[in-house]
Amino acid sequence: MDRILTASNVMSSREPDPDIVLVERYTSGDMTAFDELMIRYERQIYRLCYRFTSNTDDARDLAQEVFIKAFEHLSDFRKESSLKTWLYRIATNHCINHVKSNNQQFVEVTDTVRQISPTAQSDLEEKEQREHFRRMVKKLPPKQRAILELRIHEQLSYEEIATMSNRSVSTIKASVFFALEKLRKLVKEPLKPGGEVKLQ
Amino acid sequence: MNMFGHLKAEDFTNLLDGAELTDRLRAHLQSCAYCLKTFESVHQVRRQIEEMRMESADEYIPEPDWLEFRADVRDGLLSRSVKRDNTTRGWFGKLGWQPAMAWGMSMLLVVGLLGVIWSQRQSESRIPETIAVENAPPVDADLNSLVEISQSDVFDDLVQLDADEALHLQMILDDMVQEGVSQQ
Secondary structure (H helix, E strand, O other), X not given: OHHHHHHHHHHHHHOOOHHHHHHHHHHOOOOHHHHHHHHHXXXXXXXXXXXXXXXXXXXXXXXXXXXXXXXXXXXHOOOOOOHHHHHHHHHHHHHHHHHHHOOOOEEEOOOOOOOOXXXXXXXXXXXXXXXXXXXXXXXXXXXXXXXHXXXXXXXXXXXXXXXXXXXXXXXXXXXXHHHHHHHHHHHHOOOOOOOEEEXX | OOOOOOOOHHHHHHHHOOOOOOHHHHHHHHHOHHHHHHHHHHHHHHHHHHHXXXXXXXXXXXXXXXXXXXXXXXXXXXXXXXXXXXXXXXXXXXXXXXXXXXXXXXXXXXXXXXXXXHHHHHHHHHHHHHHHHHHOOOOOOOHHHHHHXXXXXXXXXXXXXXXXXXXXXXXXXXXXHHXXXXXX
16 A cells, blocks of 8 residues: 555656646647647736736737747746746736836826715725725836735745746845835825826 | 844745744834834735735626637737748848859859959059159150250269360350350
8 A cells, every 4th residue: 555655656746747748749839739828827817917907908918918928939938937937927027018118197086075975985985995005006116016916916925926036035025025015105195186196 | 133123024024924933023023113013004005905806806807708819829929920930031031042143142242352352453563663653754854954964964074174175165065055045
């Protein structure tokens, strides 16, 4: 029994990474691997892009560009990190560049406080605070925003983010803290008059 | 801990993730108002982000038609590879299709270069002759200049003549000059 267990453990540890198998199939010319790879990651990459753009068309365009770039350079994928980390790295860099090049966006802050009941008023205020918080997240510098997105929304480990960004785990942990600190300061800032917040 | 004894950024993140603090750090956090305040405020922000994540997990994000999405990616890859092929072919690529033309053009280039070098060498070898010709007295010099030359030569010789010979020669020259004036 012990022998069988040991053998099965060895078998399982030798099982190749399905992503690596798909990459090898694709690079050797098997086009069916393309669809399989896309199905595995298209939704995740699209949702990541959507969180940066808040726009379905932009998110779709960005995600498509990420996949085109990834498939073009799939032969350069060194298999030192996982394919997921590698794809997230391309996607995050793409999203950061997108945010940087579209930093002239304006988010409208509508004046929604009107003559309403006290309960509804407090609900509305709470909602307004949440909206304000969301806007401040978008106002973070792109790299800090990316770190929070990857850590909190995508639930990537510090090790994965460190591999993606070629930084140490300590640096990533410190970056998360500084991003939260920055966000805290932004949330405390009063809204600018004129009903508009300029994104940085 | 940093040089002032406060918690480092990394320690705060560990703390936010629920990691166990060392006794020393815990003791510091309990006694340091600055670190405690920082931790509480960042913890609140972290909690708000978590709430936001929970909300967005339930949030409906309109998704594209995935078949169309994949087809677009495939088309994008194809068009990029076609563009890349055209770029790499370029000028040299076209020559590759017509090797005879490329060979002919390179031969023409070699012959042209040789011609230029040969003509340059020829012109360099002609330069000393030209200088010699330019320095020589003009062939069609007039008679007066010839007379001047001969007179200077003669008077150089006069220095070596004795008095009678010199007088005789002077008389001949004077006669010649007078004859020339009367002829004019």
